[in-house]
Amino acid sequence: MKSDITIIGAGILGTSLGYFLSHVTDKKVLVLEQAPEVAFHTSSRNTGKVHAPFLYDPQKKRLFAKAAALGFEMWETYAKQKSLPFKKDGVLEVSLDEQGTKRLEKYLSWGEQNGLKKDEMTFLDSSEVSRQEPEVHCQKAIFCTKDASVDFGKFTKSLMEDAKQSGASFLLNTRSEKIQDKKEFLEIKTNSGTIQTDHIINAAGGMSIDIAHAMGTAQDLTDIHFRGEYWQADKIYSNLTRVSVYSVPKHPEYPFLDPHWIVRHDGRCEVGPNAVPVFSPYGYNFTENIKEFPSKIVEMLSSGAAKMLFDSKFLSLATSEFLSSVSKNAMINRVREFLPKVIPSKFHTRGTAGVRASVIDSSGKFVPDAVIKEGTKSTHILNYNSPGATGALPFAVYVIEQMRQKGIIKIQNTGCGPWDYGNVLEFLNAN
Known part of the structure; x- marks a missing residue:
């Protein structure tokens, strides 16, 4: 051809x-x-x-x-x-502490620079959030109307x-x-x-x-692959919130996202994604990761990613992500920080996991x-x-x-x- x-x-x-x-x-x-x-x-x-x-x-x-x-x-x-x-x-982007609130203030500036109109973003205090979404607990939040589910x-x-x-x-x-x-x-x-x-x-x-x-x-x-996993919520949570709720990432310099409360276009609710390091772009299961582990480690050790492998903060965060993968409680409890009504026992089915790749340069930075x-x-x-x-x-x-x-x-x-x-x-x- x-x-x-x-x-x-x-x-x-x-x-x-x-x-x-x-x-x-x-x-x-x-x-x-x-x-x-x-x-x-x-x-x-x-x-x-x-x-x-x-x-x-x-x-x-x-x-x-x-x-x-x-x-x-x-x-x-x-x-x-x-x-x-x-x-x-x-979408509702929430902060849980002063550091997160400072990040929200930066988001407001970025949104304006990126073309969002002022009436498309509203900065809310905790009482205003409670009136809009009674089950959400936070310090501050941005509600942005220009977000959609598809x-x-x-x-x-x-x-x-x-x-x-x-x-x-x-x-x-x-x-x-x-x-x-x-x-x-x-x-x-x-x-x-x-x-x-x-x-x-x-x-x-x-x-x-x-x-x-x-x-x-x-x-x-070079790149590192991250598997994003989800847990599907029981139907009793279908009307828990009107919109999806994201929390400000605690470590924005790394591609580790604190799991979100997601309301999909068809009304299904999920918690996710985490970001579990894996060794293959198709690393959905243990067998695929073991198969690709040797070649991926060799590639990483001969590139800027080697610095990441010995970065104590990266390793600590990666360990936490792995824990959220093997423990449903660990993952759901992250969302409970701003949505305390959810209970891990009401999540019975895993959602569809996806794998994304983040590129690392020669200095070991994402x-x-x-x-x-x-x-x-x-x-x-x-x-x-x-x-x-x-x-x-x-x-x-x-x-x-x-x-x-x-x-x-x-x-x-x-x-x-x-x-x-x-x-x-x-x-x-x-x-």
Whole structure:
């Protein structure tokens, strides 16, 4: 098979890239996915939230913040067009101490810088929170109306069908096993045949670093995988709160999130996610992690991640996350800090776990923003995690524009279904 552009990975970002490329170029676009369907992993194994951009530092996480800000409107428009669930319910971000309250004050500033209007964010004291959500106990909170609950798996599947209507092709159950530069083209050997392509976009999520390394790119970076787990609440808690409740993370410099109280678009309530270090992008179970443990440890010890392995604070937090994985009480009790009415014994079923990857640089620090690396006939998207689903549509346009500026593609059309390529770019480039 031959293609002009081959996208590896049909998560929500890879599918968004296929959608926009099939609209704005006349290139033959092919999307490869080793799973049996699109959005099989992280893209559908998440909180299902279209996040408000007040959580993201407009300097350190500029790309994520800008993409999330526009992503809300784009997904809302798409949901209306396709009759997909889009529950605009808002979110409550709570602080439990003075340190958390100072963080909330910073969030207010970030939200304004990222384009949120003042009437979309309300700073509440404990009594005001009690009037709005009687079961929530906290010191202060931000209530943001610009937050929604959706099913990103359904969004991605619908987007795939639209991309196919525009000429993109999708190969599922197709795993990229070896990529070779044949000078005139790149050759991708898969489990079901060989593909010749002029350019590869690596949007493989948890496998993206491995693919980049195999192609000689981003050798100074590595990643650590984290499994996010959930517990489903008993139906007696269905009306405990109207909105999802997040607590300010105690250690924002690390990718460990204090579990949230999540109200999904269909009314189901869950506690999660934690962030348990694992050794595989598919590390949902013990067997997979043991299999990948030796090679992952060797990779980490030969990179900047080695410093993380000997960081006492990281190890302490990782131990705490592991405890929340093996002990339901430990995980539910975190949420009881602000929602004391929940009782661990009322949680009987685990939710669907997902695995995300966080990139570490050569100095042993977590990279805060998304990373785009250019290789030989290739574009590699690394560290694309939360709020990745929220910002997938505008971020895909951003990646395509980077390719256009490098002469890899030409833009033939700007109309992209309900969106305009130029308008999206204008927003992303605005100060």
